[in-house]
Amino acid sequence: MNLPPAPSFRLDGKRALVAGASSGIGLACATALASHGAEVTLAARSEDKLNDIAEAFAAKGWAARSLAMNVADIAATEAAVDARDPFDILINSAGLARHSPALETTEVDFDAVSDLNFKGAYFLTRTVAHGLIKAGKPGSLINITSQMGQVGGIDRAVYCGTKHAVEGFTKSMAIEWGPRDIRVNSIAPTFIRTPLAEQTLANPERRAWIEEKIKLGRVGELSDITGAAVYLASDAASLVTGAALLVDGGWTAD
Structure with a gap:
């Protein structure tokens, strides 16, 4: 009897760029990709922290390099990415939040959040795709957005706006580059x-509200995100593009 083959989640031979890799979700995703065989370029603004992380990766036998980069600086980011061989995988986890009531939003805060979350994400994704297209290679480009890219949130008009925008261009780019096998x-x-x-979760009222909204009744852990990242980066997701993989415990289900 011939049984159907199981898909592979291995990333051996793949080159990954992880923006926002110095902490939080970006660092967790970089760790997961490296542990599955990818050569990871760790990108963020803090070069010293990146070098420490790269050394920790090397101690585990993982291939990693550091790249000091501010995604909001479009010209410098494009130059840094173009100067390197094409990346097979992008995870863009660089982001910023400055929450306030919409009536109190300042232009400075609006520009800071949108320049990184939306404009920076757009041009970083485009730049990595350009390298793949020139090389005639397939790829998997992944933007870390938010459940707030699907719904609204109190005091989060600017943040939600940027995340909705990223969801929109993700779908459009998926349509444009699908024929080139770039997901x-x-x-x-x-x-x-x-x-x-932690500051939000340390507030008992906020924590109770969050856990009530999450149908599974708990706050997410970094490991909840990394499995999704490895899946989308791997050939196991070879027919998945233009999708928003919600890891929200059911927050947006109603």
Whole structure:
């Protein structure tokens, strides 16, 4: 009897660029990709922290390099990516949140959030895709968005706007580059236990509200995201593009 083959989640021989790799979701995704065989370029603004992470990866026998990069600086980012061989995988986890009531939003905060979350993400995704297209290679490009890219959130008009925008261009790019076998997807997490989220989670009222909204009744862990990242990066997701993989415990189900 011939049994159907199981898909592989291995990433051996793949080159991955992870933006926002110095902490939180970006660092967790970089660790997961490296542990599955990818050569990972760790990108963020803090070069010293990246070098420490690269050394920790090397101690485990994983291939890693560091790249000091500010995704909001479009010209510098394009130059840094273009100067390297094409990346087979992109995970864009660089992001910023400045929450306030919409009536109190300042132009400075609006520009800071949108320049990184939307404009920076757009041009980074485009730049990695351009390298793949020139080389005639397939690829998997993954943007870390948010459940707030599917719904609205109190005091989060700017943040939600940028995440909805990323979901939109992710779908459009998936359509444009599908014939070239370049897949473009997003991962949309709920509240994940990271250093940046600790202040919110430390507030008992906020924590109770979050756990009530999450149908599975718990805050997300980094390991909840990394499985999704490995899946979308691997050949196991070879027919998945233009999708938003919600890792939100059912927050957006109603």
